[in-house]
Amino acid sequence: MADSKVPELQALAPVADYLFGDDVVQTDDPGVRSIADRLLGESVDRTDYARRAFEFVRDEVAHSWDADDPRVTVTAGEVLESRVGLCYAKSHLLTAVLRVGGVPTALCYQWLVDDGYYMLHGLVAVSLEGRWHRLDARGNKAGVDAQFDLDVERLAWPVRPELGERDFPTLHVSPPPQLIRALRSVDDIRSLATGGLGVLPDPEPGNSPYVADSETVNVGRVSSTDS
Numbered sequence: 380m381a382d383s384k385v386p387e388l389q390a391l392a393p394v395a396d397y398l399f400g401d402d403v404v405q406t407d408d409p410g411v412r413s414i415a416d417r418l419l420g421e422s423v424d425r426t427d428y429a430r431r432a433f434e435f436v437r438d439e440v441a442h443s444w445d446a447d448d449p450r451v452t453v454t455a456g457e458v459l460e461s462r463v464g465l466c467y468a469k470s471h472l473l474t475a476v477l478r479v480g481g482v483p484t485a486l487c488y489q490w491l492v493d494d495g496y497y498m499l500h501g502l503v504a505v506s507l508e509g510r511w512h513r514l515d516a517r518g519n520k521a522g523v524d525a526q527f528d529l530d531v532e533r534l535a536w537p538v539r540p541e542l543g544e545r546d547f548p549t550l551h552v553s554p555p556p557q558l559i560r561a562l563r564s565v566d567d568i569r570s571l572a573t574g575g576l577g578v579l580p581d582p583e584p585g586n587s588p589y590v591a592d593s594e595t596v597n598v599g600r601v602s603s604t605d606s
């Protein structure tokens with residue numbers, strides 16, 4: 380869905396830092412590099428490559444809840460091998476593929492209401508044509524039509540401030556550690572569907588991309604007056 384209220388995105392580091400990998404955004408994973416090489420060979424330029432990478436992750440990797448798949452995937456390599464993951468995991472894979480192809484890519488987040496619970500939602504942002512653009516590779520379904528568009532932002536869901544939802548403008552080089560701990564804390568990823576992801580990345584620019592446990596927010600069910 381297109382959203383005209385795009386936040387001013389705020390980088391935590393020089394744009395070149397958004398090309399590096401880590402132990403979650405695995406730019407050195409052989410499978411990730413193979414996919415990147417294939418997509419690069421099919422692309423006419425960096426924007427075309429970014430679009431192909433986005434569509435690959437959006438369409439070829441299932442969302443765990445849509446697929447009713449219990450497997451826990453977190454790293455780019457795990458997501459690619461299993462072809463399933465939550466929005467965060469899919470974002471880790473997309474970020475890795477894009478960075479391998481030379482597209483600076485950040486991780487970013489929204490705070491949304493899903494089925495009566497507050498929930499963190501994971502996106503990516505790419506630096507193309509002189510500015511940052513958010514993309515949502517969560518996967519489309521009835522009522523969700525996220526697209527690659529550098530002119531009009533087309534995410535799965537625009538925020539609804541009246542429900543307490545918000546966009547976080549911070550562009551993270553690496554995923555916040557408490558988010559990774561939450562994903563690793565379960566044996567069935569579906570168990571996080573009922574409020575298990577009440578963790579927030581730092582919403583303020585200029586700070587470390589890593590957030591102390593004391594800044595973690597306890598998620599709760601939305602009251603009847605908010606839903």
